[in-house]
Amino acid sequence: MNCQEFLHRLDKFVEAKEDMAPPPAGMEHIDECPECKGIYEQHILLGRRIRALPKACAPQGLADKVMASVPASARKRVLGVRLPKLQTIAAVAAALALFVLPLNAMLNQERPFVALSDSAATIQVEGRNIVVPSGVNVRGDIKVVNGHLTVFGSVEGNITLIRSVLVSGPEARIGSVYTVDWTLWQQISYSVTQFAQDVRSYARGMWR
Amino acid sequence: MDYVDRVLVEKTKLGERTAFAELVELYKDKIFNYLYRLTGSREDAEDLAQETFLRAYAKIDTFDTTLRFSPWIYRIAQNAAVDMMRRRKPMLYLDEPIASDTESGIAWQVASDCPGPEEQVSFTHLKSEIEETIMQLPTAYRAVLLLRYTQEMSYEDMARTLELPVTTVKTRLHRAREALRIRLLSSGVLDY
Numbered sequence A: 001m002n003c004q005e006f007l008h009r010l011d012k013f014v015e016a017k018e019d020m021a022p023p024p025a026g027m028e029h030i031d032e033c034p035e036c037k038g039i040y041e042q043h044i045l046l047g048r049r050i051r052a053l054p055k056a057c058a059p060q061g062l063a064d065k066v067m068a069s070v071p072a073s074a075r076k077r078v079l080g081v082r083l084p085k086l087q088t089i090a091a092v093a094a095a096l097a098l099f100v101l102p103l104n105a106m107l108n109q110e111r112p113f114v115a116l117s118d119s120a121a122t123i124q125v126e127g128r129n130i131v132v133p134s135g136v137n138v139r140g141d142i143k144v145v146n147g148h149l150t151v152f153g154s155v156e157g158n159i160t161l162i163r164s165v166l167v168s169g170p171e172a173r174i175g176s177v178y179t180v181d182w183t184l185w186q187q188i189s190y191s192v193t194q195f196a197q198d199v200r201s202y203a204r205g206m207w208r
Numbered sequence B: 001m002d003y004v005d006r007v008l009v010e011k012t013k014l015g016e017r018t019a020f021a022e023l024v025e026l027y028k029d030k031i032f033n034y035l036y037r038l039t040g041s042r043e044d045a046e047d048l049a050q051e052t053f054l055r056a057y058a059k060i061d062t063f064d065t066t067l068r069f070s071p072w073i074y075r076i077a078q079n080a081a082v083d084m085m086r087r088r089k090p091m092l093y094l095d096e097p098i099a100s101d102t103e104s105g106i107a108w109q110v111a112s113d114c115p116g117p118e119e120q121v122s123f124t125h126l127k128s129e130i131e132e133t134i135m136q137l138p139t140a141y142r143a144v145l146l147l148r149y150t151q152e153m154s155y156e157d158m159a160r161t162l163e164l165p166v167t168t169v170k171t172r173l174h175r176a177r178e179a180l181r182i183r184l185l186s187s188g189v190l191d192y
Helices: A003-008 A010-018 A034-051 A062-069 A074-107 A184-207 B002-013 B017-039 B042-062 B069-088 B129-136 B139-150 B155-162 B166-186
Strands: A113-116 A124-126 A129-132 A142-145 A148-151 A159-162 A165-168 A177-180
Touching (some): A003 A010, A010 B166, A062 B017, A129 A142, A142 A148, A148 A159, A159 A165, B002 B017, B002 B042, B002 B069, B017 B042, B042 B069, B069 B139, B069 B155, B139 B155
Parallel strands (some): A129 A148
Antiparallel strands (some): A124 A129
């Protein structure tokens, strides 16, 4: 290694020395070059000299001045930040209590229920069992809650099954089947959709 | 220390002023010393130290406690010093890239754009030659020398403090030392 190469890598040699790491390859150059050795040692010395500079201590009272300037209402500040969060949590809790939980209870009730939009259709209802007999055509929708729907005839509209089972005969003709699984979000979604439909129907009725 | 810092920061985030007071107590000397060596003025260092802690308190919620607190508070101190220097002398930017950093050879900047110690320093003790000479270096060089040798920072922490890559920090440190060496040689403090 010549002087130029050594000086080019000088920072590596100094760094290794400062970090007490093994000397990198090429370090032996200083054994044969007093000039490079001098520069290297001056770099090491400078680090030591700077380290040895007297420490300037903070003036007395600095911490007090800082703390006097820190907003005294630290707790208030925290509350200020967190209050909206608390309000949000409270609002969500209230919504749960007022809307979701009753809805959940309502939808989870065991009472079977069937709704027909075509009131002229003749269907059979016995307990939880609802049957659309062969030859019967339901022109509208059927919604079943907690029931067992068997279709031998035809349903032109949609069938909505809420915690219900559908069995269809070989001749049955059915439109779309909409099944509501009982995740909370689906209950909410279903309820909101139904509510919107009811509002729309009501508004149409008022308009007419 | 990291653990203590983390606990104190967490408590401060929860609104415990006493925890922040402990952080101030832990760091006031280090931050003051750094700012004093950086600015050369006790008055400036005191003002900047106060500003540093107040900024830290205001931003404490943004501090990621998975990281080390020390580089974070030093960075705030550094930025406070940068802001002050910008206000006083628009040509002096600590975060301004040094032209020689990108060059392959060793180079240094003349100190003519740095305020002389007489202009800004209120001496409370007679400064040594080396202190005087450090004050004449460009502030970016001064910062790396101080962080490395007076604050005993690792290269990684220096990089976080100065928001520079580690390789740039190492290069800058080497050039700062070389600039200091040349100046001390020319003033006869170091011998050839």
